[in-house]
Amino acid sequence: MAAAESDSRSLFSLDSYHVSQELGFILPDPLEELPPYYQPWMDIALRVPELVLSHELRFHINKMPLLSSQFLQKHRELRLAHLALSNMTMGYTWQGGESNTVEKLPHNLAVPYWEVSQRLGLPPILTHADAVLANWRKKDPDGPFDMENLELLLSLPGGDSMRGFFMVTLLVELAAVPALRNIPTVINGVRCGDTEAVARALEEVSQSIEGMTDALKLMHVYVEPSVFYGIMRIYLSGWKDNPSMPKGLIYEGVQPEPMEFSGGSAAQSSLLHCFDELLGVKHEAKSGAFLTRMRNYMPPAHKQLIQDISLQPSLKSFVHQQDSERLNQAFQRCVTKLVALRNYHINIVSRFITVPAARARQLRNQGQPSEGEMISRAPAALEERGTGGSGIMIFLKTVRDQTKDAFLPETSKEMKHHS
Numbered sequence: 069m070a071a072a073e074s075d076s077r078s079l080f081s082l083d084s085y086h087v088s089q090e091l092g093f094i095l096p097d098p099l100e101e102l103p104p105y106y107q108p109w110m111d112i113a114l115r116v117p118e119l120v121l122s123h124e125l126r127f128h129i130n131k132m133p134l135l136s137s138q139f140l141q142k143h144r145e146l147r148l149a150h151l152a153l154s155n156m157t158m159g160y161t162w163q164g165g166e167s168n169t170v171e172k173l174p175h176n177l178a179v180p181y182w183e184v185s186q187r188l189g190l191p192p193i194l195t196h197a198d199a200v201l202a203n204w205r206k207k208d209p210d211g212p213f214d215m216e217n218l219e220l221l222l223s224l225p226g227g228d229s230m231r232g233f234f235m236v237t238l239l240v241e242l243a244a245v246p247a248l249r250n251i252p253t254v255i256n257g258v259r260c261g262d263t264e265a266v267a268r269a270l271e272e273v274s275q276s277i278e279g280m281t282d283a284l285k286l287m288h289v290y291v292e293p294s295v296f297y298g299i300m301r302i303y304l305s306g307w308k309d310n311p312s313m314p315k316g317l318i319y320e321g322v323q324p325e326p327m328e329f330s331g332g333s334a335a336q337s338s339l340l341h342c343f344d345e346l347l348g349v350k351h352e353a354k355s356g357a358f359l360t361r362m363r364n365y366m367p368p369a370h371k372q373l374i375q376d377i378s379l380q381p382s383l384k385s386f387v388h389q390q391d392s393e394r395l396n397q398a399f400q401r402c403v404t405k406l407v408a409l410r411n412y413h414i415n416i417v418s419r420f421i422t423v424p425a426a427r428a429r430q431l432r433n434q435g436q437p438s439e440g441e442m443i444s445r446a447p448a449a450l451e452e453r454g455t456g457g458s459g460i461m462i463f464l465k466t467v468r469d470q471t472k473d474a475f476l477p478e479t480s481k482e483m484k485h486h487s
C-alpha cells in the first residue's frame with residue numbers, strides 16, 4: 069500500500085495512510101448507527117454505564133443473539149462495530165471490579181468481536197482508535213469542533229469525567245493536525261535539500277506540538293482525579309500482566325487458550341510515534357519495546373505511516389549538515405516542545421494516578437476506607453502500574469529523557485538545562 073512512499077523518487081504524502089487533511093488520525097464523520105440487523109449490539113452498548121451500575125450488563129450480554137459480522141462492509145461500519153463490541157467487552161470484564169472478573173468472554177460477543185478485529189487489524193480490546201478517534205459526533209453539524217459542540221457516541225462509567233477524558237484527548241489529536249500535515253513537507257524538503265522549506269515546516273510542527281500541550285491542560289477542567297482513579301481507570305485496563313486477570317481472557321468460540329491484551333491508552337496514539345521517528349528520538353530497550361508493542365493497537369495504515377517515516381533519510385543529519393541558523397533553531401524548538409509536552413503529561417499522570425494512589429494506600433492502611441472516598445474503591449492492582457501495565461513514572465521519565473537526547477549536539481547542554 070505505502071511502498072511508493074518510501075521510494076525516494078516519488079513525493080512523500082499522507083494520502084495512502086488514512087490520514088485526513090482536516091482531522092489527522094481522527095476518523096472523519098464516524099457513523100452513529102449500524103445496519104438495523106445489529107440493533108441488539110447498539111441497544112446494549114449505548115447503555116453500558118447504567119447496566120454496569122445496576123450489575124446487569126453481563127446478564128444482558130449473555131442472552132444477546134449471536135450475529136454474523138458479514139453484513140458489515142464499509143470501514144466506518146467496522147469501526148463503529150469495534151467500538152460497540154469493545155465497550156461491551158470492557159463493561160463485561162470489569163462490571164464486578166477487580167475481585168470479580170471473568171475467565172471468558174461469551175461466544176456471542178467474542179466471535180463477532182474477533183472477526184471485526186481481524187478485518188480492521190485491531191486487537192479485540194478497547195483501543196485509543198475506538199474510544200477517542202472513532203467515538204465522536206458534532207451536536208450541530210455545522211458548528212465548531214470544540215468541547216461544547218462535541219459528544220461521545222458511546223461511554224463507560226465515569227459520567228462527565230469519562231466524557232472529558234476522551235474529548236480532551238480528541239482535542240489533543242486535533243491540535244496535532246498542522247504538525248502531521250507538515251511531516252511530508254519536511255521529508256520532501258530533506259530529500260531535495262530545500263533548507264528553507266524544512267525550516268518553515270518544522271516551525272509549524274513545533275507550534276502545533278505546543279498546541280497539543282495547551283489542549284492537554286483542559287484535562288484539569290473536564291476530568292476529576294478521584295473519578296478517574298476510583299471509577300474510570302479499571303474500565304480502561306486490559307488483561308495483560310494484570311494480577312487480577314493473571315491468565316488473560318478466553319474468547320469463547322475463537323480459541324480455547326486465553327489471550328492477553330493491554331488496556332486502552334494514548335500511548336496507542338500514532339502522533340508521538342510519528343514525531344519521535346521524524347526527529348530521531350531513540351528509545352531505551354524496555355520502554356521502546358512497550359511503545360513498539362503499542363503500534364499493534366493502532367489502525368494498520370497509521371502504523372505503516374510511522375514505519376515509513378522511520379525509513380526516510382535522517383532529518384537530524386540533514387539539519388546538522390546544512391549549517392542554517394533558522395533550520396537549527398526550528399529543529400531544536402521541535403525537540404524542546406516535545407520534551408515540554410512529555411513533561412506536562414508527567415504532571416497530569418502524577419495528579420490523576422500517583423497522588424490518588426498514595427491517598428488510597430493511606431486509607432487502606434488506616435483500615436477503614438471512608439464511605440465518601442471514591443478512590444479507596446479503586447482497584448489495588450492498578451496502583452503501581454499504567455493502564456497498559458507498565459511501571460508508570462520510571463517509564464514516562466525514561467521516555468522523556470530519551471527525547472532530550474534528540475537535541476543537536478552544540479546546544480544540547482543548554483537546552484537540557486532549560487527544559
Ligand code: HEM
Nearest residue numbers: 237240333334335337340410417420454455456457460467
Ligand atoms: C488523565 C489523563 C491521562 C493519564 C492519567 C495518562 C496516563 C498515562 C499512563 C499511565 C501512561 C503509561 C503507559 C500506559 O499505561 O499505557 C501513559 C502513556 C502515554 N500517554 Fe497518557 N495519560 C493521559 C492523557 C494523555 C493524553 C491526552 C495524551 C495525548 C495524546 C497522552 C499521551 C500518552 C503517550 C504518548 C504515552 C506514551 C509515553 C510517551 O510517548 O511519552 N496521554 N499515559
